[in-house]
Amino acid sequence: MKPSNGCAVVGVGYTSQGRVPGRTMLSFHVEAAAQAIADAGLTGKDIDGLICYRHFPAATGEPDVTPYLVAEHLGISPTYLSQEANCARSHLLHAIAALEAGECNYVVISYGHNALSSDSILKLLYQKGSEEMVFGHFGATADYALAARRAMHLFGTGPETWKHIAVGQRKWANLNPRAMHHGRPMTFDDYFNSRLVVEPFRLFDNCLITDGGRACVVTTVERARDLPHRPVRIMGFGHHHPSSGVQRARHLAGPTGAKRAGERALRMAGVALSDIDACEIYDCFTYTVEITLQDLGFFGPGEGADWFAGGRIEPGGAMPVNTSGGLLSESYQMGLTPVTEAVMQLMGRCGDRQMGPATRTKEPEVILCTDNGGTLQSCACYVFGRE
Amino acid sequence: MDNVKPLPLINGDNEQFWKGCARHELRFQKCRRCGFVRWPPSFLCPECHYTDAEMIRASGRGRVYSFVVYHMAYHQGFTDDLPYVVALVELAEGPRFLSNIVGCEPDDVACDMPVEVVWDDIGEWSLPKFRLLP
Numbered sequence A: 001m002k003p004s005n006g007c008a009v010v011g012v013g014y015t016s017q018g019r020v021p022g023r024t025m026l027s028f029h030v031e032a033a034a035q036a037i038a039d040a041g042l043t044g045k046d047i048d049g050l051i052c053y054r055h056f057p058a059a060t061g062e063p064d065v066t067p068y069l070v071a072e073h074l075g076i077s078p079t080y081l082s083q084e085a086n087c088a089r090s091h092l093l094h095a096i097a098a099l100e101a102g103e104c105n106y107v108v109i110s111y112g113h114n115a116l117s118s119d120s121i122l123k124l125l126y127q128k129g130s131e132e133m134v135f136g137h138f139g140a141t142a143d144y145a146l147a148a149r150r151a152m153h154l155f156g157t158g159p160e161t162w163k164h165i166a167v168g169q170r171k172w173a174n175l176n177p178r179a180m181h182h183g184r185p186m187t188f189d190d191y192f193n194s195r196l197v198v199e200p201f202r203l204f205d206n207c208l209i210t211d212g213g214r215a216c217v218v219t220t221v222e223r224a225r226d227l228p229h230r231p232v233r234i235m236g237f238g239h240h241h242p243s244s245g246v247q248r249a250r251h252l253a254g255p256t257g258a259k260r261a262g263e264r265a266l267r268m269a270g271v272a273l274s275d276i277d278a279c280e281i282y283d284c285f286t287y288t289v290e291i292t293l294q295d296l297g298f299f300g301p302g303e304g305a306d307w308f309a310g311g312r313i314e315p316g317g318a319m320p321v322n323t324s325g326g327l328l329s330e331s332y333q334m335g336l337t338p339v340t341e342a343v344m345q346l347m348g349r350c351g352d353r354q355m356g357p358a359t360r361t362k363e364p365e366v367i368l369c370t371d372n373g374g375t376l377q378s379c380a381c382y383v384f385g386r387e
Numbered sequence B: 001m002d003n004v005k006p007l008p009l010i011n012g013d014n015e016q017f018w019k020g021c022a023r024h025e026l027r028f029q030k031c032r033r034c035g036f037v038r039w040p041p042s043f044l045c046p047e048c049h050y051t052d053a054e055m056i057r058a059s060g061r062g063r064v065y066s067f068v069v070y071h072m073a074y075h076q077g078f079t080d081d082l083p084y085v086v087a088l089v090e091l092a093e094g095p096r097f098l099s100n101i102v103g104c105e106p107d108d109v110a111c112d113m114p115v116e117v118v119w120d121d122i123g124e125w126s127l128p129k130f131r132l133l134p
């Protein structure tokens, strides 16, 4: 493992998001990528690497969103082209490798989905193996609920812990005009009154389903100095893929992949947890935030309820978490929700939710970020710093 | 959407398991080299990569490793069952098997409770489900 690397994120691309009918999955990928390229002060001609997030089932009447298609629609012919076939999350690592190998100068990572307005998610749901469907078991909510239930049994977590995560992140979303839940405050009572979906999860333990896309541009720190925004250095990264699905998994109540991924990322970055100013954690469910922060070492098993209490992760708190509102309250853009928010915070471009005096929090210098695939089957951890 | 429940789809890996179920036998692969009993079914042993396995008949007894209660049907075939319990049952022989806990109220279920297999016959198929033991 190298002590540090010389890559940085230099641009972020947003699209309309929320319920945006009449748009294809491909159109969100392409719009987000083009926005990110422009945000970085570049043009399509500069882009020689393209990495697309997971290939979701195509909605009826739409083509499969392959990286060929995204490249074609962007009018680019990259030297490096890839896409995760399933849910494993190593996109930034791929970008860094392509840049450091000298294969690329500017790499775009993109995601897009018309998840809310198309039948793509329904198709995904029924891809589950027949052995599970015959017992009425479908989808990620129930898989994560199985993990969360075991954690409740083992170390006494549950809704009394998760309410702090749901409500705390909602407060950040209320400061973010782009967030799907902007303008919709949530109280603890609202959390407990949300309907049970797959117990122990309520609706507000679940992430959003979103139409939209997100992208970012990665380059070398050297090249980044010539671009318009203050570069955000990738100080360290670590990955771990426990891989097994819920039946064979032995990591459902921790330690998850976050433990090894976090240790590796912090070591490479040369920082300790006490140096971290904020966390942008992949939050497909409230429990995911708890088990990830627990496995990263912020608190011991079962100590989450006390750690989260008193608004620690909220605006004004000592450890802001998911400052855009996250997947729970901003929008579901896979791992690019946390990554792009870390980058925007470190660039100082977050408006009302910007860390610092505006939100009575620390000025961010170092932000820890995670991405998570499958049912806790993959964890990628990144430490970003102001260059 | 179809309101008929899905049935198992047979493939080269799971065929022996479901054939056993049709005889009300819960059968798993056991590695002939290291003895690891595995589920889901697979071509080789994930512990030692040995391909030769015998099919052992499990006792059908185990405990609830974890469970969830569905309050929403993701498929119309399960609407009338709501609320229903899906559990990871850790069998005495080692593997964890995803199934249903039946014959009780969802509130009666807790982690680590002992359970035993009961058979749900649907036409030519038999699905292994579990009930709480006193």
Ligand SMILES: [Zn+2]
Residues within 6 Å of the ligand: B031, B032, B033, B034, B035, B036, B045, B046, B047, B048, B049, B050
């Ligand atoms: Zn073996």
